[in-house]
Amino acid sequence: MICDKCEGRGKLRNNRHTSDTYTFGFIECDMCSGSGKIMEEEPYIHKIITTEKKLYNPKYGDDRICKCGHSYYRHFDTYEDMGNVGCKYCDCYEFIEKDI
Numbered sequence: 001m002i003c004d005k006c007e008g009r010g011k012l013r014n015n016r017h018t019s020d021t022y023t024f025g026f027i028e029c030d031m032c033s034g035s036g037k038i039m040e041e042e043p044y045i046h047k048i049i050t051t052e053k054k055l056y057n058p059k060y061g062d063d064r065i066c067k068c069g070h071s072y073y074r075h076f077d078t079y080e081d082m083g084n085v086g087c088k089y090c091d092c093y094e095f096i097e098k099d100i
Contacts, residue, residue: 054094056082068092 062073068090075095076082086093 054084056084065098066092067096067098069098072097 056073056076060072062071064072066072066075066087068087070087070089070092072095074089075084075087075092077085077088087095
């Protein structure tokens with residue numbers, strides 16, 4: 001909670017409330033020595049970011065052939081925890097199985 005007068009630089013004191021729950025009202029601020037409104041603000045804005053990654057599937061079959069002509073496992077980096085890097089031998093980034 002921040003004081004709307006000193007924009008959060010001071011600490012709010014409220015002797016009138018006996019519970020941990022604050023309600024909107026007027027309280028005393030130790031920085032500006034005045035009464036300000038309780039502002040329900042947090043110091044950080046929390047943002048949840050969801051990402052999607054394509055991971056190597058060891059059960060899929062390493063010898064399946066992509067449309068580019070290379071094996072499935074060749075589309076992953078064996079030195080970097082099988083990271084999805086695309087085909088090591090051409091410009092193919094996504095494994096799409098070749099129709100037989």
